Amino acid sequence: MSEPETKGPRRGDVVLSARNIAKSYGNIHALKGVNFDIRYGQVTTLFGENGAGKSTLMKILSGVVQPTSGEIVLDGEGVNFTSSTEARDHGISIIHQELSLAPNLSVRDNVFMGREIQGATGVDFAEEERQVRLLLEELEEDIDPLTPVEDLRLGQQQIVEIARALSIDSRILIMDEPTSALSAAEVEVLFKVIRDLTAKGVSIVYISHHLEEALEITDHAVVLRDGTMTAYAPRAEIDLEWIVRNMVGEHHDLGSPPSGYDFGETALSVVDLTVADPNAGFNLVDRLSLDVKAGEIVCIYGLMGAGRTELLETLAGRLKPKSGSIFLEGEEISSLSIADRIACGLALVPEDRQRDGLVQTMSVGENMSLASIMNFTRGLFTSRRIEQSLIADTIRKVTVKTSGGGAPIGSLSGGNQQKVVIGKMLATDPTVLLLDEPSRGIDIGAKAEVFKLLAERARTGLAVVFSTSEVSECLSVAHRIIVMHKGRISAEFDSSVTKEKIMAASGESVAA
Ligand SMILES: Nc1ncnc2c1ncn2[C@@H]1O[C@H](COP(=O)(O)OP(=O)(O)OP(=O)(O)O)[C@@H](O)[C@H]1O
Ligand SMILES: [Mg+2]
Structure with a gap:
């Protein structure tokens, strides 16, 4: 030049x-x-x-x-x-x-x-x-x-x-x-x-x-x-x-964690979970234990490589742990397949939604009902009407911008495709919903909508565990904040904690 x-x-x-x-x-x-x-x-x-x-x-x-x-x-x-x-x-x-x-x-x-x-x-x-x-x-x-x-x-x-x-x-x-x-x-x-x-x-x-x-x-x-x-x-x-x-056009405030109700029984229980790195000699998740109650929203904060994705993917059955147990409402689910875990009420919105969350050759509607297909099946038939109304409902709730359920998924903007994956997992009507970086790629208004929806579901008993790289999201959405560092829980806070304390526990350097 x-x-x-x-x-x-x-x-x-x-x-x-x-x-x-x-x-x-x-x-x-x-x-x-x-x-x-x-x-x-x-x-x-x-x-x-x-x-x-x-x-x-x-x-x-x-x-x-x-x-x-x-x-x-x-x-x-x-x-x-x-x-x-x-x-x-x-x-x-x-x-x-x-x-x-x-x-x-x-x-x-x-x-x-x-x-x-x-x-x-x-x-x-x-x-x-x-x-x-x-x-x-x-x-x-x-x-x-x-x-x-x-x-x-x-x-x-x-x-x-x-x-x-x-x-x-x-x-x-x-x-x-x-x-x-x-x-x-x-x-x-x-x-x-x-x-x-x-x-x-x-x-x-x-x-x-x-x-x-x-x-x-x-x-x-x-x-x-x-x-x-x-x-x-x-x-x-x-x-x-x-x-x-x-x-x-207007300011979107993420607000504060939903309040005014009591949590229910323990919905998810993780005991001594260890996930080994297949290539290196260390553990990605290291003897981690965690209980989440019905109605509770837990945020997992950590730097890249802290083990958040591996923890969530193991809970969903995508990765096989080296040792440890996972319980859903008291029942051990450690040996169940991904689909069986979904059927039992444990759903994951994955980090790589483009690759893991969507079938690119299908329509918006087909993608949405894919994971919850068992909910519509009556004998050998899928109830089209229930399916259609659920799709329309979900599109509205997660504010997907599309010409309709029949549109090809590839015709949606990046952020709107992500919202489809969130909608798809919500439609499975889970007991425990895991979300890996749910706000990535979605705009500030949609982010507020998605978190509002999660808060509403939590009020009626949904247990939510989501990971994020944005401290402000932990503080305004979650009842409890768990910080992961090198595969372990390095700290646990309630929502009154400061940003600096969360970051310090993650191993992140905090600017003075
Ligand atoms: N191939 C296509 N066929 C039909 N509609 C399309 C196609 N590509 C984009 N669109 C539509 O054009 C509009 C703009 O999409 P675009 O991908 O440019 O949005 P964006 O601003 O990049 O959003 P995001 O922040 O979600 O990435 C959307 O309504 C989208 O559904
Ligand atoms: Mg785009």
Whole structure:
């Protein structure tokens, strides 16, 4: 890149300008004439509710999707991308919200998929590996380039996705929710990388539902609402309240844990549960014991790698423990299958909802009723009518934005797909509901709705255990906060605890 301040564009100059972009899918108008500018060497952040049109706009700018109408002007000239390769040739690349990695291929092969480095005698795997190593070093991630992607935790897969985009050396880099599965430390590293890139003159578009985090990196903020741009402002003129007001129109308070009722009997009991890491010599969950009562909401806080996901997945029957027992309403369920546990009343909303929670070839409605199919079965038949009304009810309750239960799941925005998984597990009418990072990827309004729904269900006896990386969620939603560290419970608090105490117990450094 040439020296920016003397020749060529100056910081803040518009390099790409989208003019009056509209996109319709049948009678769904995802974008209704949006103007959007990308500025040289700066970060433009795009805010908006689930389904507002953010990903659609970014897919258009990166050639993945073609607009119904409108114009893209790059360096003062009209361009028309018919494919992502074409956009890439113009220096535009994108980190997709939904991970697009091949699970069985190595990190190296994923990074260079379709863009292999050719040597004298075919693909130069050694050179590819060297470059991937450098990228991962820059991202401060200790991953072997030859590891199959499916062996990585979700956050690490997201890092690989980022590494692939960085390997392209673009002048415009679009990041659609790059941090949804990252730890606070990983986000800090990514922000450092973003600052280095902008200093070199790369222009960034950044999308996140983690509003505070996004504000930290923003130079310009744009708000989309229902396919229309509703607000624009440079960083100096905005704050969190401005974003929320323009995004959803009103302030959403997560409130406080539901009160005014007594908990029931112990619904879930975990005794001395130990889960071993198949590859390393240590335990992911280490002799952990926990009781949760009917009506109680328990939050599990911890850093990435603390063992939260492994604990929840073991409870749901997805992982096999090394030792220990699990009881549901006094009955031991340790040897039951996932489906039998659901039938008994134990349901999990998994961390990787894209991969584990949804069948991409099915409709919204089919996905929703999938887990609770036994509830509709009368003899050999499924009662269509009960099913239909339950689907409509669930769509409304978890505020899924869709044209109806018959819509293909892939036509929903990322956040709305996540809400379907939450709705699907709620529809199984569980006794104990486990949720792994339920608020990831969903907008601030939907988050409040989901937690309100959980609180309502808790009042009528549902036991809820959810994990989160956001301390504020623990404090305003849960009756009890459990902090996990290295597979064990390192502390337990009620909701009157301070943020600092929770973070300290997780091993996180607390800023003075
Ligand atoms: N292939 C498609 N077919 C039909 N409708 C679609 C398709 N892709 C997107 N939509 C619709 O367009 C609208 C905008 O979706 P988009 O994915 O851009 O939202 P988003 O702002 O990225 O939301 P999120 O925060 O949930 O990721 C939604 O109503 C969505 O259902
Ligand atoms: Mg999106």
